[in-house]
Amino acid sequence: MMEDEISALELSEILEKNPDAALIDVREQEEFDEVNLKGKLIPLSEFEGRWQEVPRDQPVYIYCRSGRRSRTALEYLKKQGYTNGFNVTGGILAWLNEINPNGR
Numbered sequence: 001m002m003e004d005e006i007s008a009l010e011l012s013e014i015l016e017k018n019p020d021a022a023l024i025d026v027r028e029q030e031e032f033d034e035v036n037l038k039g040k041l042i043p044l045s046e047f048e049g050r051w052q053e054v055p056r057d058q059p060v061y062i063y064c065r066s067g068r069r070s071r072t073a074l075e076y077l078k079k080q081g082y083t084n085g086f087n088v089t090g091g092i093l094a095w096l097n098e099i100n101p102n103g104r
Helices: 008-017 029-034 044-053 068-079 091-098
Strands: 022-025 060-063 085-088
Touching (some): 044 068, 060 068, 060 091
Parallel strands (some): 022 060
């Protein structure tokens, strides 16, 4: 994994210690409605117009279905000068497989 990536297990441990950690979900609304981690929804399709909603003053954990869209969003944030973002590898699929098979 790259230094700006975390696993679903690592995210789970972070959320145990800090349930208010900044989560950004870049999936579409219908995906979010099916299952989500209670993060802020900013679909990748709207990201260029809404990236300013991402906090700069704390670590930000970005996820999608499998990790591809969140990687794209993270790379966009880096171009805007963000240094506090982390991509959740495997996305919500990894979360469901490794952390909570029953959904959350």
